[in-house]
Amino acid sequence: ISEEEISSIGEQTYTADKKRIRLLANINLLSDLKNATLFKAEGIGLYRSEFPFIIRDNFPSEEEQFQIYKKLIERAPGEEMTLRTLDIGGDKILSYMKDIEEENPFLGLRAIRFLLKNEKIFQTQLKAMLRAGAGSNLRIMFPLISSVDDLIAARKVVDKCLKDLKRDGLKYNKKPEIGVMIELPSAVMVIEEICEMADFVSVGTNDLVQYMIGVDRSNDHVAWLYTAQHPAILRALKKIADGAALKKCDVSICGNIAGDEKLIEILIGLGFRKFSMNPAKIPEVQKRIEKIDTVEAAAKAEALLEKGLVSEVKEYFESHGI
């Protein structure tokens, strides 16, 4: 990317009719922060914390994790820092956790389920996050929440960690914002109740598409079925946007569709105003947004929600040059 292209990226993003849109970065490694800053992300909407766990041959200690999260928070652009707790299981298997063998790992002991079953590992990570977030805004987000009950259970562990840190006289963030990834159809169906209890929600469409359509996101044999341009996905997104608005809950999309300049107009039309993506996608998504009128976008989204067939949805996108 040239200097000129960099300088053409705006610090803030507005639609053609001057509605504020926020573009944040998804990052996997500390080194990704360079791009997040270069492409002027307004914050980090998703830090996938599993990478330090995958490259080691044992669980990183609280101190090791603390050092990583601390550096992240110090070096990240913007005000918002969203740390996602461990999302392992599914296709992300730790070499030192081989004893878990499952026939259907994507439906198994993955993400928040693994952490709730292995509470010590969960507590270690939460304490490292809470300590690293002392004195700054800290958002902690749980992946693969399937019910309000999951959220209550996870919050209880956060409360226990807060208590322990206080008892031990350590510096920590006393009021972390707690968020939920909406990645399962079950979470969509209880979105209002989740929004009532969570400080924010973020839609993980990579998984939501997989679990709604019942199509493995990493299986080439069924890749043709894997699409967000599906009536059920659009209606689910609408339900999430409406539920969050009703409960005045901060909502974003952090799945890959957030960085898809073909889909962004419809996502805005459905009511979303905040998107987290691979930072390299920010320039083209921002340019696209600057041409969007939110009233027109809402009309297009409305028309699309009427379509009942996948083929009709795809046809609409093509015929409207979206």
Ligand code: PEP
């Ligand atoms: C998602 O599922 O959309 C998501 C952002 O999380 P991941 O891709 O890490 O599963």
Ligand code: MG
């Ligand atoms: Mg996911």
